[in-house]
Amino acid sequence: MRERRAVIDIGTNSIKLLVADVIDGKVEPVLEDSEQTRLGAGFYETHQLQPKAIAETAEAVAGFVRKAGELQTVSTRVIATSAARDALNPTDLTGAIEKASGLKVEIISGEQEADWAFQGVTSDPELAHQPLLLLDVGGGSAEFILGQGEQKHFRESFQLGTVRLLEKLPHSDPPTAKELAECRNWVKEFLEKEVRTKLGPALKKETKLDSERRPVQLVGTGGTTTILARMEAQLDSFDRERIEATRLSLEQIRAHTQKLWSQTLTERKTIIGLPKKRADVILPGVVIYEGIMEAFGFGELRISTRGLRFAAVMAGR
Numbered sequence: 001m002r003e004r005r006a007v008i009d010i011g012t013n014s015i016k017l018l019v020a021d022v023i024d025g026k027v028e029p030v031l032e033d034s035e036q037t038r039l040g041a042g043f044y045e046t047h048q049l050q051p052k053a054i055a056e057t058a059e060a061v062a063g064f065v066r067k068a069g070e071l072q073t074v075s076t077r078v079i080a081t082s083a084a085r086d087a088l089n090p091t092d093l094t095g096a097i098e099k100a101s102g103l104k105v106e107i108i109s110g111e112q113e114a115d116w117a118f119q120g121v122t123s124d125p126e127l128a129h130q131p132l133l134l135l136d137v138g139g140g141s142a143e144f145i146l147g148q149g150e151q152k153h154f155r156e157s158f159q160l161g162t163v164r165l166l167e168k169l170p171h172s173d174p175p176t177a178k179e180l181a182e183c184r185n186w187v188k189e190f191l192e193k194e195v196r197t198k199l200g201p202a203l204k205k206e207t208k209l210d211s212e213r214r215p216v217q218l219v220g221t222g223g224t225t226t227i228l229a230r231m232e233a234q235l236d237s238f239d240r241e242r243i244e245a246t247r248l249s250l251e252q253i254r255a256h257t258q259k260l261w262s263q264t265l266t267e268r269k270t271i272i273g274l275p276k277k278r279a280d281v282i283l284p285g286v287v288i289y290e291g292i293m294e295a296f297g298f299g300e301l302r303i304s305t306r307g308l309r310f311a312a313v314m315a316g317r
Contacts, residue, residue: 004030006068007312008061010080010097010105012040012139012163013281014223015057017064018309019071027123030071035060036277039093040083040163049087059231060097065101075109078105078314081113082140082161110157113308114143117284118152120310121221124244127304131206131216133199133296136307137224137288139163139281144195146216147203154202158194160187162224165284173265175283180261183284187291196295203296218298221307223278224285228256229303230273242307248301250293257286 002023009016037056041300043049056309061078068076078097084090084107108116110311117136122128129149136143141162146154170184171179206216230238230248260268268279289301 001176003316004071004073004078005313005316006064006071006073006076007309007311008064008068008076008078009312010039010057010061010078010082010084010093011123012043012081012083012141012161013038014139015060015064016309016315017067018314019068020310022315022316025314026195027313029240031067033064033065033067037246037284038163040161040167041045042167043083043087044164044167047086047088048252049083049089049093051092054093054096057093058100061097061103062100065103076103077312077316078103079308080105080107081308082110082138082157085109086140099245099257110141110143111155112153113141114145114155114157115152115194116315117144117221117307117310118147118155118311119145119314120307121210121219121304122149122311123306123310123314124190124304127217127219127302129215132219133183133203133216133298134219134221135289135292137162137285138223139221144199146199148206153206153223154199156198158190160190160194160288161288162281162288165288169284171283174267175261180257183287184291187287188295191291191295200294216302217302218293218296219302219304220289221304224282225301227274227278227282228253228286228289231256231271232273234272236272238305243303243305246303250299250301253286253293257290262288276281 006019014036017033021028039053039057097105131148134145141157142160143157229243269276
């Protein structure tokens with residue numbers, strides 16, 4: 001039975017729409033769209049969502065609801081993640097969205113976000129039975145999920161995000177070598193203090209559990225990895241097959257880091273594959289992935305364009 005559904009995902013950096021036909025638990029995308037409203041702008045000092053960002057987010061959601069309606073969806077689900085769940089004034093956002101679109105917003109937990117990200121990524125037959133460390137880096141948080149198939153051995157959401165880090169460590173234009181070193185050091189220290197003590201033992205256990213001794217693969221999902229894959233393949237538009245076929249070595253990630261951090265914002269906006277509105281948040285994003293690969297000994301990064309929204313659309317209302 002075919003059912004057309006929509007999910008609108010309100011993130012810290014952007015709002016994303018997925019309209020898909022769901023057939024026997026499989027997702028066939030019909031329309032995917034994104035609009036950057038930077039909900040997390042000016043957020044991390046006060047933990048108050050700002051009126052301008054709220055208004056722009058509500059307007060974007062209402063526009064996506066109209067698009068979903070035009071495609072004759074039977075349901076449209078609106079979910080919100082890191083910035084909304086950390087905010088002291090979440091009802092300002094949910095109220096504005098309900099007024100603009102007529103739909104209620106579900107603010108999901110970090111654990112739910114991690115579960116859905118893993119479920120969505122493993123809907124890809126190539127990744128369905130592989131031991132994976134899935135990393136979903138958003139604007140406000142990063143979800144780490146370790147597992148294989150339907151078994152998850154570790155899942156946790158950490159306060160490590162591109163917008164969060166951009167606001168914490170502002171940089172010059174172009175950034176200086178010292179600013180890059182500071183960003184790298186901050187990520188390294190965060191991973192050592194917050195992530196390694198929890199994830200490290202689980203990674204060791206996962207390696208022992210896998211009887212076929214298949215190595216755990218690092219898979220990234222979300223805007224940063226999709227953009228890095230597009231830059232590597234020089235794709236000026238979204239191409240799921242080519243993006244997911246891309247493999248990025250640690251050396252390639254380091255090369256992207258050095259190039260991006262040596263350019264002005266104007267220069268970065270001319271890079272093929274890098275959307276102009278993402279030319280600022282790509283800087284902390286690439287450093288986060290570089291730091292994780294170095295900290296946990298991964299030589300290669302795979303990319304998945306499926307994740308949270310795929311699972312949410314499968315789940316229905």
